[in-house]
Amino acid sequence: MKLGIVGNGRLGSALKASLNAIDLDVHVFNREHWADVQRHEACFPDLDVWIVCVPDDAALAVIRELAVKRPAARLVCTSGGLEMAEMYLAWGAAAGIAKLHPLQSFAKREQRVFESNTHFALGGDTELCELLESWVTNWRGVAHRLGDDQWLLYHLAATLSANFLPLLIRRGSELLQSLDNSQTNALSWLRPLVEQSVAFGLDAQLDAPYSGVAIRGDTQMINRHADLLASIDPAWRETYLQLCQRMSDRRLN
Ligand SMILES: NC(=O)c1ccc[n+]([C@@H]2O[C@H](COP(=O)([O-])OP(=O)(O)OC[C@H]3O[C@@H](n4cnc5c(N)ncnc54)[C@H](OP(=O)(O)O)[C@@H]3O)[C@@H](O)[C@H]2O)c1
Numbered sequence: 001m002k003l004g005i006v007g008n009g010r011l012g013s014a015l016k017a018s019l020n021a022i023d024l025d026v027h028v029f030n031r032e033h034w035a036d037v038q039r040h041e042a043c044f045p046d047l048d049v050w051i052v053c054v055p056d057d058a059a060l061a062v063i064r065e066l067a068v069k070r071p072a073a074r075l076v077c078t079s080g081g082l083e084m085a086e087m088y089l090a091w092g093a094a095a096g097i098a099k100l101h102p103l104q105s106f107a108k109r110e111q112r113v114f115e116s117n118t119h120f121a122l123g124g125d126t127e128l129c130e131l132l133e134s135w136v137t138n139w140r141g142v143a144h145r146l147g148d149d150q151w152l153l154y155h156l157a158a159t160l161s162a163n164f165l166p167l168l169i170r171r172g173s174e175l176l177q178s179l180d181n182s183q184t185n186a187l188s189w190l191r192p193l194v195e196q197s198v199a200f201g202l203d204a205q206l207d208a209p210y211s212g213v214a215i216r217g218d219t220q221m222i223n224r225h226a227d228l229l230a231s232i233d234p235a236w237r238e239t240y241l242q243l244c245q246r247m248s249d250r251r252l253n
Helices: 010-021 029-041 056-069 083-092 126-138 153-164 165-180 183-202 219-232 235-251
Strands: 002-005 026-029 049-052 075-076 097-102 119-124 142-145
Touching: 010 026, 026 029, 049 056, 049 165, 056 083, 056 153, 083 097, 083 119, 097 126, 097 183, 119 126, 119 153, 126 142, 153 165, 165 183, 219 235
Parallel strands: 002 026, 002 049, 049 075, 075 097, 119 142
Antiparallel strands: 097 119
């Protein structure tokens, strides 16, 4: 089976390494190669499965291009948030189309295989999903089939639960750096606290995995924090107060 990945970024690199690890050859197109094959019709390869690994906003254009150039191939898109309906529309009446989305983050471009026990959401064409499930099994991952109308909610859930944690950690450590002057030291001060909070959040036995001023209802302290933020970083004052309010809603429930 001949496979191609359009997009040689963070996920594209990991996907290539993971496919190679289960003895599948894959041709990767970075932005330049992709532009080249688009310009020269004769160079456009005949592959069995194309995997689209470009940013979400660029994915539909790539899908449309492939629908015109290679309608008999099968197509896999790795965008978590893109609606299936949009993909079907872009792909038209061409062969099978499916989605494969790993619940694992890649912060840099490196040839790193998926970790065991990674969960993957997949959906779309039944036969193509069976192929994707066989890859997931070989990667020792866990596959979940989603219905066509479940992707946006799934993607929002993953984004809310994980994507902002590094931002919050870094903003806190930057404040601490003004006391210690080193990012490494600030992060090491915070590590046990952050790890404990993540462990609490992931513990299904805990109904209220929260701690800190907002869950205790320490309004005066919240206001003092907000005043300090107003003098350092006013935009974060608003974010902080909003987060305190969300936590406080949990306290009332
Ligand atoms: N990273 C993750 O942890 C992760 C996890 C799950 C799913 N995903 C999904 O994977 C997809 C790619 O994300 P990513 O994080 O790998 O992005 P990325 O690191 O920014 O890589 C995107 C790649 O696509 C190329 N590219 C951008 N626009 C293009 C275009 N119009 N035509 C052809 N190639 C283009 C980029 O080229 P240049 O380098 O030249 O810009 C780059 O090689 C997204 O749909 C994302 O939702 C990512």
